[in-house]
Amino acid sequence: MSAATPQAPAGKSPEGAPEHLTHAAGASVTMPPRGPEEQPRGPVIRPGRPVDQSGAAKRFMAAPQHLAMHDQRLWDLRQKRDRQMHGIEEWEELRQLASDIKMHTLTHLDHYLEEFERNALANGVKVHWAKDAGEHNSIVVDIMRSRGAKRLIKSKSMLTEECGFREYAAERGVEVIETDLGERIQQLDDEAPSHVVVPSVHKLRTDVAAVFARTLGTDPDNADANYLAEQQRETTRPLILSADAGMTGCNFAVAETGSVVVCTNEGNADLSANTTGLHIVSMGIEKLIPKLENLAVFVRLLSRSALGSPITQYTSHFRGPRKGGEMHIVLVDNGRTDRLGMEQFWTSLKCIRCGACMNTCPVFRRSGGLSYGATYAGPIGLIIDPTFNRHKYSTLPFASTMNGSCTNVCPVKINIHEQIAGWRKVLSENHEIPAFKKNMMKAAGAILSSPRLYRASLPLADSALRHLPRFIIYNRMNTWTRGREMPHTPRETFHQWYKRERGKDGKKGKGSNPSAKTGGDAS
Amino acid sequence: MRVGLFVPCYVDAFHPEVGQATLELLERFGLDVDYPFDQTCCGQPMTNTGCHEESRATEELFVKNFSEYDYIVAPSGSCVNQVRRNFTALEQTEEVTAVRAKTFELVEFLHDILKVDAFPWAEFPHKVALHNNCNALRGLSIASMSELRNERFSKPKDLLGKVRGLEFVDIARPDECCGFGGTFSVFEEGISSRMGQDKARDQARSGADYVTSSDSSCLMHQEGCARRLQLGQKYIHISQILNGSRA
Numbered sequence: 001m002s003a004a005t006p007q008a009p010a011g012k013s014p015e016g017a018p019e020h021l022t023h024a025a026g027a028s029v030t031m032p033p034r035g036p037e038e039q040p041r042g043p044v045i046r047p048g049r050p051v052d053q054s055g056a057a058k059r060f061m062a063a064p065q066h067l068a069m070h071d072q073r074l075w076d077l078r079q080k081r082d083r084q085m086h087g088i089e090e091w092e093e094l095r096q097l098a099s100d101i102k103m104h105t106l107t108h109l110d111h112y113l114e115e116f117e118r119n120a121l122a123n124g125v126k127v128h129w130a131k132d133a134g135e136h137n138s139i140v141v142d143i144m145r146s147r148g149a150k151r152l153i154k155s156k157s158m159l160t161e162e163c164g165f166r167e168y169a170a171e172r173g174v175e176v177i178e179t180d181l182g183e184r185i186q187q188l189d190d191e192a193p194s195h196v197v198v199p200s201v202h203k204l205r206t207d208v209a210a211v212f213a214r215t216l217g218t219d220p221d222n223a224d225a226n227y228l229a230e231q232q233r234e235t236t237r238p239l240i241l242s243a244d245a246g247m248t249g250c251n252f253a254v255a256e257t258g259s260v261v262v263c264t265n266e267g268n269a270d271l272s273a274n275t276t277g278l279h280i281v282s283m284g285i286e287k288l289i290p291k292l293e294n295l296a297v298f299v300r301l302l303s304r305s306a307l308g309s310p311i312t313q314y315t316s317h318f319r320g321p322r323k324g325g326e327m328h329i330v331l332v333d334n335g336r337t338d339r340l341g342m343e344q345f346w347t348s349l350k351c352i353r354c355g356a357c358m359n360t361c362p363v364f365r366r367s368g369g370l371s372y373g374a375t376y377a378g379p380i381g382l383i384i385d386p387t388f389n390r391h392k393y394s395t396l397p398f399a400s401t402m403n404g405s406c407t408n409v410c411p412v413k414i415n416i417h418e419q420i421a422g423w424r425k426v427l428s429e430n431h432e433i434p435a436f437k438k439n440m441m442k443a444a445g446a447i448l449s450s451p452r453l454y455r456a457s458l459p460l461a462d463s464a465l466r467h468l469p470r471f472i473i474y475n476r477m478n479t480w481t482r483g484r485e486m487p488h489t490p491r492e493t494f495h496q497w498y499k500r501e502r503g504k505d506g507k508k509g510k511g512s513n514p515s516a517k518t519g520g521d522a523s
Numbered sequence: 524m525r526v527g528l529f530v531p532c533y534v535d536a537f538h539p540e541v542g543q544a545t546l547e548l549l550e551r552f553g554l555d556v557d558y559p560f561d562q563t564c565c566g567q568p569m570t571n572t573g574c575h576e577e578s579r580a581t582e583e584l585f586v587k588n589f590s591e592y593d594y595i596v597a598p599s600g601s602c603v604n605q606v607r608r609n610f611t612a613l614e615q616t617e618e619v620t621a622v623r624a625k626t627f628e629l630v631e632f633l634h635d636i637l638k639v640d641a642f643p644w645a646e647f648p649h650k651v652a653l654h655n656n657c658n659a660l661r662g663l664s665i666a667s668m669s670e671l672r673n674e675r676f677s678k679p680k681d682l683l684g685k686v687r688g689l690e691f692v693d694i695a696r697p698d699e700c701c702g703f704g705g706t707f708s709v710f711e712e713g714i715s716s717r718m719g720q721d722k723a724r725d726q727a728r729s730g731a732d733y734v735t736s737s738d739s740s741c742l743m744h745q746e747g748c749a750r751r752l753q754l755g756q757k758y759i760h761i762s763q764i765l766n767g768s769r770a
Contacts, residue, residue, distance in 0.1 A: 091672040401657065402571070442574075483715070
């Protein structure tokens, strides 16, 4: 057992790959029987077209084993998170503190970036600044080329996914080996991670067995987690040991020390950083925190929110190059400065990528992370993705009921569901919602602001109500009944009842002894 | 105390009995309750879709209809949340901010304003699962939320606890959204129906005879899902139980 259990003993071997499978697989959950059900894939991305999240979600829901497993695994993480929360008396104060520290840092980002750079340089680290994904990618590949390095081992990093680094590197003859087990599975399957913390959580063990059989030559009929992890380790480890450069992401960068902190459960950040003499760190500029003492606040929140474990197995601090080696830090903007300038949306930069919003999101759990067709899926993705490409991701803010659970679990108190609503407004005002939707809302607005039109749109008292009123459903297809029955049709509307019973001035029968009869027959 | 009764559009059209029960219940407490005839909707379908400009005239009509009352009461948390928190398309005059501040969801009105301590006429001898609408829960805070480490409370449970014979049953995921989500229910019908069906199954497993909520919209959706799955539980609005309906 590892991170999946609150009191999990630490100290198992860092290479204990099965441990990762255990936490990703939510071992306390009874898995559905293995079967031939094919893994649903993400949406086909069409150039110039918005992502069809809802189509991909439907395909995911059409795979009952995947759907049940995914929903239960992530709900399990949410429940473990709740138990951890109850164990910390000052939980809500911690969240507020974390949110405040991030607010302070982001509103003084120039200052802390300079302080960080100064201290990192003093530690012997080479610091690079990348204004976008392209610059990040070329900086990393140039560092490697100038040192004749060809094989890069890396630990998990959402930023490199955001930058499309793997494809870029491959095109330039740099071989990238993922050292996080889940991420490695995704790499072998040539598929993006579906979740920021558990990247292959959408896969059944049988899916992993199929991927490994295809890419590593394992037994396709053996879906035993230990077997799979062991096979992966045997085939990947030689590649890791013969690599000539290592890369990590960064969970937190401490301005006062110039150091970066990486949290993992597999110890693979240490493996990536220390196996070769060349360590490259990719970090977004929003990862800064001012002081080392601030780190404690975030470390207490991160794994509890993410996996429901008190802390990740490893919290690795990297301060400078190893003896005789080199350490580089690439500070990446890639749209973050622009986001910082967005009055409604800048606090999304507080995100520490714990994935708690995904685990709690009822839409995410039922649609799978791939359905979003974006680096960042789930609630946080809905408010970050449109900053990268408003048109492409214009559908995403609508993949939410805006129920607000994401906001409540967020350890840095980002008002996620309010920002989702905010994006809907921005998209609507910028003609980024489908014309039929806009027209429907225009019509609804006209009808609902006119008592006369509104009354006329309602069914007559003596007619059986066969369709929802037009203001609720205005398109030709009645989608309501695909998965639900129509509501029973009342004989008359409330309005008609009131008029009949109470008269237009409301005086008729008013104050008369109310009877329980209008409590009504329940349906 | 003059109270303006707001009957949301879907209650008006599909669940008139909820409007009637709310009206009668409020009158039981001796309140002077008016139903302004020109009322329509709170504007939520448009706002929810991001179309704030398209919602403005509807919001203005709401303010015009209700500004004269001491309190505005509606049997719907999501509509009240819209008025109180999202009525931003129109100019924020004194009249507008006053209407927004004095609009209450039925449960919070009974609990916080009237501070009702008994419903002597109410008896409901059934097993009941409570569903809190997400806007009422996380927007209006009618109950504590499972995601937060705060003191536990539930205004609807406080009220239903005063009903003779009523027995609560717990469902496995009480705070999970049922997937109605306003226009979400038609624009994203696949996920919406699936969420509703999962909710209905959870309710059925709890052994509930009835599911109640202070929001008819969620109930309408859940009931449609339960009927599709041929599950046995019934759905009833909280106003009906508190007004003395027995089944």
